[in-house]
Amino acid sequence: MSRRRYKIEWDYSKPLEYVKCELCGADDPELVTIEDSFRIVECKSCGLIYLNPRPREEDLTDFYENFFSTEEESVSQWARLMGRVYKETKRNIEKKYPSGRILDMGCGLGLFLRLWDPKKWKLFGIDISKRAVEYAKSKGLNVRQGSLDATDFSDNHFDVVTMFYVLEHLPHPLKVLKEVRRILKEDGLLVIRVPQSISAERFLRFFGVRRSLFHPPMHLYDFSPRILREFLLLAGFKRIKTVIGKPTSPERRMDRFWTNYFNLWAQGIYFLTAKRVLVPGVGKTTYAQI
Ligand SMILES: [Zn+2]
Numbered sequence: 552m553s554r555r556r557y558k559i560e561w562d563y564s565k566p567l568e569y570v571k572c573e574l575c576g577a578d579d580p581e582l583v584t585i586e587d588s589f590r591i592v593e594c595k596s597c598g599l600i601y602l603n604p605r606p607r608e609e610d611l612t613d614f615y616e617n618f619f620s621t622e623e624e625s626v627s628q629w630a631r632l633m634g635r636v637y638k639e640t641k642r643n644i645e646k647k648y649p650s651g652r653i654l655d656m657g658c659g660l661g662l663f664l665r666l667w668d669p670k671k672w673k674l675f676g677i678d679i680s681k682r683a684v685e686y687a688k689s690k691g692l693n694v695r696q697g698s699l700d701a702t703d704f705s706d707n708h709f710d711v712v713t714m715f716y717v718l719e720h721l722p723h724p725l726k727v728l729k730e731v732r733r734i735l736k737e738d739g740l741l742v743i744r745v746p747q748s749i750s751a752e753r754f755l756r757f758f759g760v761r762r763s764l765f766h767p768p769m770h771l772y773d774f775s776p777r778i779l780r781e782f783l784l785l786a787g788f789k790r791i792k793t794v795i796g797k798p799t800s801p802e803r804r805m806d807r808f809w810t811n812y813f814n815l816w817a818q819g820i821y822f823l824t825a826k827r828v829l830v831p832g833v834g835k836t837t838y839a840q841i
Pocket of ligand 1: 572573574575576577594595596597598599
């Protein structure tokens with residue numbers, strides 16, 4: 552991901568903290584790789600891949616305050632990066648939900664919410680970044696700044712909650728998923744996009760290509776569909792499916808070419824195996840219901 556979209560960079564002098572596995576609570580990690588001096592480990596008990604040690608929560612909160620650049624060029628870079636993913640997700644949601652209340656958790660600049668018709672939908676956004684929330688508000692969106700693990704929304708409030716590339720940034724993803732479970736209606740829908748970078752790295756290494764895709768220290772976790780499913784089950788979701796989805800569109804032409812080429816190939820495998828095989832690293836979306 553191009554660093555130009557970020558206003559600020561991580562301060563490497565900040566202290567780090569050692570954590571146990573967020574999914575199973577075990578303290579039995581095995582080193583997977585070191586990227587940018589950060590250790591990425593895998594829990595030997597459940598298979599969760601996480602950053603350990605990692606930045607303290609308060610330092611991350613400070614960091615994300617001013618994380619987004621709101622210059623026009625950066626905003627349109629985000630819009631291009633996420634455009635296909637947003638439109639595809641919107642189409643899929645609209646197939647089942649013609650109107651209602653939608654919350655984009657970790658809404659950033661509010662670019663996803665701006666695609667919806669406010670006459671049919673009541674649109675809400677929440678994000679930890681003050682700068683991003685101010686920008687979204689300036690575009691007329693109903694967006695608030697706050698922590699995602701304890702919102703002030705009432706129980707059973709939303710028809711749809713979306714989380715685009717948010718969960719991997721959160722110190723306590725289970726807590727946030729439980730909060731989503733609380734504010735989602737009984738027949739509501741949760742939509743999640745997360746990267747799966749370590750298995751993509753392993754996959755590429757098999758072909759002799761070495762790439763660092765994890766992005767520490769901003770990304771704290773790596774979610775395979777199995778691990779994400781475990782988290783969702785623990786949070787109280789029952790009907791969970793992960794399907795292939797459009798890839799993001801990286802800024803650099805060469806990155807975009809490889810992303811499209813790889814996804815086209817992975818899509819072929821997916822359909823040839825009757826939707827059974829999702830190649831690691833392919834663009835995919837998880838839909839969960841209670
Ligand atoms: Zn574990």
